Each structure stands twice: as C-alpha cells, then as structure tokens.
Amino acid sequence: MEGGLFSRLMGVVAGLVRGPGGLMTATGLAIITMFALVAIAAPWIAPYPPDVRPPGAGLLEPPSLRHPFGTNDLGYDVFSRIVWGARVVLKVVLLSSLMSMAVGVPLGLISGYYGGPLDRLLSMVMDSLYAFPGIIMAIAVASVLGPSTFNAAVALMVVYVPTYYRMTRARVLELKNEPFIEALQAMGAPGWVILVRHILPNAAPTILVVFGLASADAILTEAGLSFFGLVAVYPQPDWGLDLYYGKNYLLDGAWWLVFFPGASILLLALGFALLGEGLSERFRVRGGSYG
Amino acid sequence: MAETIISVRGLKVYYYTLSGVVRAVDGVDLDIARGEWVTIVGESGSGKSTLALSMMGLVLPPGRIVGGSVLFDGVDLTKLSGEELRRLRGKRIGVIFQDPSAYLDPLRTVGSQIAEAVLEHGVASSESDAWRIAEEALEIVGVPASRARAYPHQLSGGQRQRVAIAAAIALNPDVLIADEPTTALDVVVQARIIELLKGLQRRRGLTIVMVTHDIALAGEVSDRIAVMYSGRVVEWGSAERVIGSPLHPYTRLLIDSVPDLWSRRKVRSIPGEPPDPRRPPSGCRFHPRCPLAVEECRSRQPPRVSAADGWAECFFAGEAGGGR
Amino acid sequence: MAGDLLVVEDLRVYFPLYRSLLERLLGRPYKIVRAVDGVSFTLGRREVLAVVGESGSGKTTLGKAILGLVKPVSGRILFDGVDLARAKGGEARRVRRRISAVFQDPYKSLDPLMPVGEQVAEPLLIHRMAGRSEARRMAMEMLEKVGLTPASEFYWRRPHQLSGGQRQRVAIARALITQPDLIVADEPVSMIDVSLRASILELLESARRELGVSVILITHDIATARVIADTVAVMYLGRIVEYGPIDAVVEDPRHPYTAALVTSTPSISRRRPPRFPVKGEIGDPANPPPGCRFHPRCPLALEECRRVEPPSASDSGRTYWCLNPLGPGGLWRGVEA
Numbered sequence: 001m002e003g004g005l006f007s008r009l010m011g012v013v014a015g016l017v018r019g020p021g022g023l024m025t026a027t028g029l030a031i032i033t034m035f036a037l038v039a040i041a042a043p044w045i046a047p048y049p050p051d052v053r054p055p056g057a058g059l060l061e062p063p064s065l066r067h068p069f070g071t072n073d074l075g076y077d078v079f080s081r082i083v084w085g086a087r088v089v090l091k092v093v094l095l096s097s098l099m100s101m102a103v104g105v106p107l108g109l110i111s112g113y114y115g116g117p118l119d120r121l122l123s124m125v126m127d128s129l130y131a132f133p134g135i136i137m138a139i140a141v142a143s144v145l146g147p148s149t150f151n152a153a154v155a156l157m158v159v160y161v162p163t164y165y166r167m168t169r170a171r172v173l174e175l176k177n178e179p180f181i182e183a184l185q186a187m188g189a190p191g192w193v194i195l196v197r198h199i200l201p202n203a204a205p206t207i208l209v210v211f212g213l214a215s216a217d218a219i220l221t222e223a224g225l226s227f228f229g230l231v232a233v234y235p236q237p238d239w240g241l242d243l244y245y246g247k248n249y250l251l252d253g254a255w256w257l258v259f260f261p262g263a264s265i266l267l268l269a270l271g272f273a274l275l276g277e278g279l280s281e282r283f284r285v286r287g288g289s290y291g
Numbered sequence: 292m293a294e295t296i297i298s299v300r301g302l303k304v305y306y307y308t309l310s311g312v313v314r315a316v317d318g319v320d321l322d323i324a325r326g327e328w329v330t331i332v333g334e335s336g337s338g339k340s341t342l343a344l345s346m347m348g349l350v351l352p353p354g355r356i357v358g359g360s361v362l363f364d365g366v367d368l369t370k371l372s373g374e375e376l377r378r379l380r381g382k383r384i385g386v387i388f389q390d391p392s393a394y395l396d397p398l399r400t401v402g403s404q405i406a407e408a409v410l411e412h413g414v415a416s417s418e419s420d421a422w423r424i425a426e427e428a429l430e431i432v433g434v435p436a437s438r439a440r441a442y443p444h445q446l447s448g449g450q451r452q453r454v455a456i457a458a459a460i461a462l463n464p465d466v467l468i469a470d471e472p473t474t475a476l477d478v479v480v481q482a483r484i485i486e487l488l489k490g491l492q493r494r495r496g497l498t499i500v501m502v503t504h505d506i507a508l509a510g511e512v513s514d515r516i517a518v519m520y521s522g523r524v525v526e527w528g529s530a531e532r533v534i535g536s537p538l539h540p541y542t543r544l545l546i547d548s549v550p551d552l553w554s555r556r557k558v559r560s561i562p563g564e565p566p567d568p569r570r571p572p573s574g575c576r577f578h579p580r581c582p583l584a585v586e587e588c589r590s591r592q593p594p595r596v597s598a599a600d601g602w603a604e605c606f607f608a609g610e611a612g613g614g615r
Numbered sequence: 616m617a618g619d620l621l622v623v624e625d626l627r628v629y630f631p632l633y634r635s636l637l638e639r640l641l642g643r644p645y646k647i648v649r650a651v652d653g654v655s656f657t658l659g660r661r662e663v664l665a666v667v668g669e670s671g672s673g674k675t676t677l678g679k680a681i682l683g684l685v686k687p688v689s690g691r692i693l694f695d696g697v698d699l700a701r702a703k704g705g706e707a708r709r710v711r712r713r714i715s716a717v718f719q720d721p722y723k724s725l726d727p728l729m730p731v732g733e734q735v736a737e738p739l740l741i742h743r744m745a746g747r748s749e750a751r752r753m754a755m756e757m758l759e760k761v762g763l764t765p766a767s768e769f770y771w772r773r774p775h776q777l778s779g780g781q782r783q784r785v786a787i788a789r790a791l792i793t794q795p796d797l798i799v800a801d802e803p804v805s806m807i808d809v810s811l812r813a814s815i816l817e818l819l820e821s822a823r824r825e826l827g828v829s830v831i832l833i834t835h836d837i838a839t840a841r842v843i844a845d846t847v848a849v850m851y852l853g854r855i856v857e858y859g860p861i862d863a864v865v866e867d868p869r870h871p872y873t874a875a876l877v878t879s880t881p882s883i884s885r886r887r888p889p890r891f892p893v894k895g896e897i898g899d900p901a902n903p904p905p906g907c908r909f910h911p912r913c914p915l916a917l918e919e920c921r922r923v924e925p926p927s928a929s930d931s932g933r934t935y936w937c938l939n940p941l942g943p944g945g946l947w948r949g950v951e952a
Contacts, residue, residue, distance in 0.1 A: 178723060179718050179719075179720055179723040179724045180723060180724050180725055180726050180727075182684060182718070182724075183716060183718055183724045183725075183786075183789075184737075185683075185684060186682040186683070186684055186715075186716040186799075187711075187712075187715065187716065187737075187738045187741060187789075187793075188683075188708055188711040188712060188741060188742065189737070189741045190741070193741060197729075197737075198726050198729070201726075201728045201729075202726070202727070202728060
C-alpha cells in the first residue's frame with residue numbers, strides 16, 4: 001500500500017532471496033542483472049564499435065589488454081561484439097518469453113477452468129506442438145519468416161507457448177478443487193472474476209518458475225537460430241553468429257572466437273535456470289507446524 | 292491404589308522448529324496405575340499427543356526430550372537406546388492412531404501384517420503360530436478371522452481401526468496408547484470402538500492412555516482425566532470429579548463451552564484464543580483468558596493444589612471448583 | 616405453503632463413479648452414487664434447520680445442491696417460489712445472491728493471497744450491490760459485527776495471519792454482507808478449537824435473531840445441532856429418515872437410526888438414555904441395500920424391511936420413514952441387542 005513501486009519490488013526480491021532456494025534465486029538474478037546492465041549500457045561499456053576494425057587492431061589477435069577477448073578475422077573487437085550481442089539475445093528471449101506468456105497463460109487459465117471441448121482441442125494442439133523438437137520447429141518457423149530479431153522471437157514463442165499453457169492449466173486444475181474457489185462459485189462470482197482475481201494470483205509463482213526455466217531453454221534455442229543466421233545478419237553483433245564464423249578459425253588456434261560467445265550463452269542460460277530452480281524450491285516448500 | 296505402571300516426572304518435550312521453540316510438553320508429572328484408563332484432554336496445540344507418545348519414548352524430530360523422565364515399570368525410557376525402545380514398544384506398549392490407514396501397508400493382507408509383528412517380537416516361534424495369534428487377535432476385536440486375508444482397502448474405517456487395535460494387542464502389551472482413536476469415525480462407530488477398548492481394559496487388565504479433544508467422551512470412559520493446556524497438565528483427577536466439580540477454571544469453562552445433547556444448557560466460548568505454544572504466557576498460562584485472573588497469575592506459576600483424588604494448578608483451585 | 620422460504624421436493628443428486636480402463640473396455644456400465652436420493656423438506660423464514668448424518672449420508676451434497684454447486688438429476692429446489700435447479704441467467708443471479716455459504720475448513724475457504732477485508736467486500740462487488748469505497752466501508756462494519764476489532768486493522772490481514780476461529784468469523788462476515796435470506800453452513804465448527812465453537816454458533820444464532828436469516832446447519836454432531844436448530848433432518852444413505860422439531864426428535868425419536876445417533880453421542884449428563892445397539896457401518900451409497908436402507912444394521916428390522924421402502928408416517932409434529940418405529944418413550948426403555 002505504502003512505498004513506491006521500486007521499494008515494493010525490492011521487498012519482494014528480498015523475500016525471494018531469503019528462505020529455501022534463495023541462494024539459487026539470488027545467483028540467477030545477479031547473472032541476469034549483470035547481462036541486462038551490460039546490454040543497456042553497451043555504448044558506454046564497449047571500447048570499440050562492434051562492426052568496425054579499430055585503428056591498429058590486427059586480425060585474429062589473441063586476448064590482450066587492448067582487446068580483452070581478442071579480435072576476429074576482420075579485426076573487430078570480440079569484447080565489444082559480446083557486449084552489443086547481449087542486447088540481441090536479451091531482446092529476442094525476453095520478447096519471446098513475454099509473448100509466450102501472453103498467449104499460453106490465458107489459454108491455460110481458460111482451458112483448465114472451463115474444461116469441455118475447447119479444453120480438449122487446445123490440449124491436443126499444444127501437446128502436438130510440444131512433442132515437436134523445439135530447435136527444429138524454431139528453425140522451420142524462422143526460415144519461413146526470414147531473419148530478424150522480431151521473427152526470431154515469434155519462432156521461439158511458438159516453441160514455448162505449450163510450456164506456459166501446460167503448466168498454467170495444471171495449476172488451475174489444482175486450484176479449481178480448492179474450497180476457496182468453491183466458496184466463490186457458491187456466491188455466484190462470474191468465471192472471469194474467479195480467474196483474474198483469485199486463480200491468476202495464486203498461479204503466479206508457477207508462471208514465474210516457468211518463465212525462468214523456459215527462458216533458460218529459449219536462450220539455447222535462440223543461440224541455435226542465430227548460429228544458422230536466422231536472427232541477425234553479419235556483421236551485426238550476435239553471439240550465435242559469432243560462434244558460427246568463429247568455428248572456422250578454431251583449427252588455427254583462435255579459441256577466443258568460440259569460447260567467449262559460447263561462455264556468454266551458457267552463463268546467461270544458467271542465470272535463468274538458477275532463477276527458475278530457486279523459485280520452484282521457494283514456492284513448493286512451505287514450513288509445517290507442530291502442536 | 293494399584294501399582295504404578297507409568298510415572299512421568301518433570302517431563303519437558305520441545306520441538307526445535309525454524310519459527311521457534313515449541314514447548315509442547317513443559318513440566319508434566321503424572322502417575323498412571325496398572326489397569327486404569329487415563330484420558331488426556333486438550334485442544335489442538337496443547338501438547339496432549341506429544342505427552343502421550345512420549346510415554347512410550349516416541350518423540351519425533353525436531354522434537355526432543357529436554358528434561359524429566361518417563362518411568363515405565365521402573366525403567367527410565369529417556370535413558371534407553373533406540374533398539375531397546377523398539378523392543379519395548381509393541382511388546383509392552385501398543386499404540387493406535389487416528390488414521391489406521393497411515394500405518395497399515397496397503398499392499399499386504401492385514402493378517403500378515405499382524406503376524407509379522409508377532410514374529411518380530413518373538414511372541415510366536417513359527418509362522419503358523421504367528422498367523423494363529425493374528426487371527427485370535429482379530430476375533431477378539433470383533434473382526435471375523437476370515438478377514439485376516441483382506442487388504443486394508445477392503446475394510447471399512449471402523450474395521451481398519453479394529454485391525455489396528457488387534458495389531459496392538461496381539462503382543463499382549465501392558466499399556467495401549469490411543470491417540471484420538473475415534474476422531475475420524477462416525478459417532479455410532481465411535482461408540483462401538485470405545486466399548487471394545489473398555490472391554491479390553493476390563494477383561495485383560497489393559498492400561499489405556501487415550502488422547503482426545505472431546506471432554507464428554509473422556510468423562511464417559513475414563514477412570515482418570517488429565518486436562519492439558521499449553522504444555523502443562525492443569526488438572527488431574529478422577530473422571531467423575533473432574534467433570535462433576537472441576538477445580539481449574541479452564542476445565543470448568545471448557546465443559547461449559549461444549550454442546551451437550553442431554554443437558555440443555557447454554558454454551559459459552561472461552562474468551563480469547565488458545566496461546567501460541569512458541570510464546571506461552573507468563574505465570575499461569577491460562578491467565579489471559581481467565582475470568583478469575585489476578586496480578587499474581589501473570590507473574591507466578593500457580594502451585595499444585597491437591598484435592599481428594601488429584602490436583603489443579605491454580606491459585607483459586609480451592610474456591611473456584613466446588614461451585615458448579 | 617406461502618410462508619416457506621425454501622421448499623425441496625423429491626431432490627435427487629447422482630454421481631457417476633470413475634470406471635477403470637478395463638471396466639470401460641469391457642463395456643461395464645457406470646456405477647452411480649446416489650448421494651441424495653429423494654429428499655423433501657421445507658424451511659421457514661428465520662428457521663434454523665440442522666441436517667445431521669454421518670459421512671456418506673449425503674448431507675454435504677444436499678447443501679451443495681442448494682448452493683448450486685452440483686446439479687440435481689431430478690426434483691425441485693424452490694427458493695421463494697423460484698426453482699433453483701432450473702433458473703438461468705439474471706433470475707438465477709438475483710436469487711443466488713440471497714443465499715450464502717459457510718464452509719468447514721476456514722484454512723482453505725479463503726483466498727490465501729487476498730486481504731480478508733477485500734474478501735468480505737467481494738460479494739458486494741460481484742453482485743454490483745455497492746461501489747468500491749462503499750463496499751469497503753460495509754465490509755469494515757461487518758468485520759466489526761462479527762467481532763474482528765479493530766476492523767481497520769483486520770481488514771488488511773491475510774488469512775495466514777489469523778487463527779482458525781478468526782478466519783471462520785471472516786467467512787461468516789462474507790456470508791452475511793449481502794444480507795442473504797439463507798445461509799448454508801457445512802460443518803462450520805468442526806475444525807475450530809473446541810473452546811471457541813460456541814462463539815461461532817452464537818454468530819449464526821444472532822444472524823437469525825437480528826437479520827432474520829434462515830440457516831441450514833449441516834453437521835455430523837447432533838449435540839452441536841441442538842444448540843441452535845429448531846428443526847432437524849436426520850439423513851442416512853441419501854434419504855431423510857426422520858424430520859421434525861429437534862427437541863422431539865432427540866428426546867423421543869421414532870427411527871432406530873436416530874435412536875442410535877443420539878445414544879452414541881458422548882455426553883457428561885447423568886440423565887441420558889441407554890445406548891441403542893446397532894451393528895456394522897454405513898453402507899455404500901453406490902450400492903444401497905434394498906428396502907429400508909438401514910435394515911442391515913437395525914435391531915428392530917422386520918422381514919419386510921428388506922423388501923419394502925418404508926413410507927412416511929407422522930406423529931406429533933415429526934415425520935419418519937420406518938416400518939417398525941420406536942414407540943413414545945421407547946428410547947428410554949432401551950432395546951436388547
């Protein structure tokens with residue numbers, strides 16, 4: 001009630017970081033926050049432009065003080081490319097996660113609460129989407145739409161909507177049997193009031209957990225898409241793309257072209273995965289009482 | 292007075308939980324005589340189950356006996372090893388709980404479960420002997436011996452509780468601890484299970500320690516009653532006297548708060564709420580809810596005031612009691 | 616009758632039982648649970664009716680049918696002349712808001728995340744009976760009325776910050792705020808601390824006294840029922856077996872099951888009848904015995920009780936369904952087992 005939005009948010013975060021799974025949540029949040037800050041502040045952090053050869057920079061220079069992550073085959077600074085590339089991956093993954101949530105959660109709520117033929121139809125569609133290997137489907141969708149960050153986000157959305165749908169629906173089915181929902185039905189509350197005011201808030205922890213875990217997965221899928229040039233076009237800075245071109249020089253000993261983009265992808269994915277795991281421990285474990 | 296079989300002295304059982312120390316049992320003394328039926332009455336959180344189960348050395352983590360002793364037939368249970376306790380339990384002290392399905396294995400026939408316990412404790416030497424004892428025990432509790440081959444789910448709730456009783460008495464123990472044995476059952480079935488237990492007490496000289504929140508039930512079946520409040524036994528005496536002329540204000544108000552089918556008196560709740568066992572009130576723990584409380588009740592643990600057949604922990608026990 | 620608030624006529628609620636895959640493949644028919652199987656009664660204004668029975672008697676299903684939470688397969692539920700089993704749309708909503716519910720488990724019948732005051736105000740918003748600020752003010756008043764003072768403080772508490780008794784007060788405040796004509800209370804005190812139960816019953820009683828509400832009190836404990844009920848309906852396996860003024864039914868029952876119920880209930884009173892002996896346990900509602908459903912357990916059963924469904928009979932204000940009832944005062948004379 002009192003206090004600004006920011007201080008309330010910090011209060012929620014403090015609550016999540018304490019208690020079970022808190023260390024995982026905190027580590028995950030720290031990693032994600034670090035990458036987010038890097039992406040936001042890219043113009044100030046990156047020492048050079050990502051797609052211009054700085055004066056005096058050699059080709060395939062190993063990491064040094066001037067170029068902490070080395071330079072690539074065109075003499076571009078790899079560190080600057082990683083910093084700018086964080087923007088691309090975060091934009092694609094957050095956009096796709098929000099879109100998946102925006103589609104999957106309402107469908108899951110409606111499907112789970114009302115049941116009936118619509119539920120059966122939706123479940124069937126979602127299950128068949130879910131059964132498809134994610135990366136292959138994302139590649140198929142992205143190839144049809146053409147390379148762009150937005151199209152990549154749409155492709156990822158198609159992959160992750162079923163995850164949000166299934167988890168939300170399962171939670172609704174649990175909540176639907178709770179006496180407090182029955183109490184609301186008895187007082188004649190319309191379905192949308194029950195769904196929006198009561199079921200959604202109680203399902204929110206589950207949705208947050210899915211957000212963490214699905215986003216972690218989405219980062220790896222996104223890397224796959226960009227590896228195949230379906231997110232950005234060279235020389236735009238993009239981790240997956242750099243991985244693709246970098247692999248050609250691996251035999252020449254230029255390990256830094258592969259290592260830094262690859263490590264960034266894994267670290268960011270790890271951040272989201274830790275967030276998801278931490279939250280799931282936090283919300284599943286509730287203290288009992290004795291007496 | 293008959294020989295004492297269980298003697299509890301200054302017993303303290305605390306649970307060490309994340310949210311604080313729960314003083315479930317906080318200084319209890321009781322002597323239970325062989326062959327009598329003692330009922331521990333209290334509300335949820337009063338520590339009644341903890342007290343009863345600690346009489347067989349059963350304290351589940353995060354609970355610990357932090358003080359006092361429990362003498363069973365002269366042996367201090369708090370000093371026994373886990374293995375020694377295990378041998379004593381079942382053999383000399385049986386137990387039944389509110390929900391018998393919780394400890395009957397759903398995948399094995401009830402007869403084989405009883406027979407196994409009989410064998411394990413060395414009461415029978417062969418499997419056929421054990422099976423015979425199991426069937427006899429079932430017959431004693433009113434379950435036809437043919438049902439020994441039934442699985443728990445094939446029995447009704449009342450029958451399952453009978454099977455649990457059969458399992459407890461098959462080893463011919465001296466004492467049966469019954470933790471809310473009829474709470475999950477309907478009253479008509481409850482009445483018959485209680486009759487069964489009463490019969491076992493009378494015919495076999497079984498000592499019964501029952502836990503319940505139902506003071507009317509306690510009054511009907513027990514020889515003596517211990518009334519618990521917030522970790523302490525606040526009143527102790529013969530069932531007739533405790534119900535008929537309670538000494539402790541809590542006992543009196545509790546009786547007045549319970550609807551009674553046959554005496555059409557007005558019921559009145561006890562004001563306030565039962566205390567949080569993590570933060571029991573100072574002095575007499577009932578003082579925040581007690582109409583008789585004076586300054587002294589806040590600061591000092593009241594003495595045990597003796598009556599003809601027991602006592603109450605109240606400064607006013609003498610005066611408050613008789614007036615009912 | 617013109618003055619009756621609620622008339623239930625020959626109500627039947629059946630549920631299909633789950634069939635295993637094997638049973639489905641073999642084409643076995645659904646087993647039907649006849650939870651409520653031909654129940655009729657009337658409830659007057661300001662009347663408190665207790666529906667008493669053991670688990671499996673159908674008492675909870677009866678309450679849910681009146682609340683519209685389960686659909687009857689046949690029969691009528693006339694509330695102020697409107698058939699609840701058939702009313703639709705606006706008419707159904709207008710009638711529904713005049714019926715409130717209080718459930719057994721105060722830990723689970725409130726939304727764990729929402730401030731309790733908001734939950735008390737919610738029915739007003741749902742039925743558009745007040746604006747947001749007006750609803751809040753009325754909810755504060757209602758919290759005050761059910762004894763949760765200071766209301767301005769309790770309003771913002773979450774359910775986990777309240778005790779069981781306090782939560783049940785919140786549930787009752789929520790039930791009363793729409794000024795209903797009928798409250799269906801299903802075991803409202805069975806999960807409350809023993810020493811606090813009377814105050815919850817007193818709240819229901821004062822709702823009747825001060826607001827003129829009728830109450831259907833569903834309970835397994837006939838002693839609790841006797842505290843506030845005027846009338847009692849004793850249910851057994853989906854049927855009412857005896858119905859009438861509660862004093863008459865308790866003190867001088869006609870049906871052997873009522874006799875068993877009242878004599879099995881623990882009491883500290885010295886003046887009480889001997890235990891009425893019955894055998895066995897309540898049967899399976901999916902497979903009730905033929906004839907009188909109580910006959911397998913009844914010490915008074917006649918040969919024809921196995922075949923004939925007993926018709927209703929009346930005796931000084933009470934109605935019962937039994938071929939071999941106890942006579943007046945029979946309860947106190949006792950029966951040989």
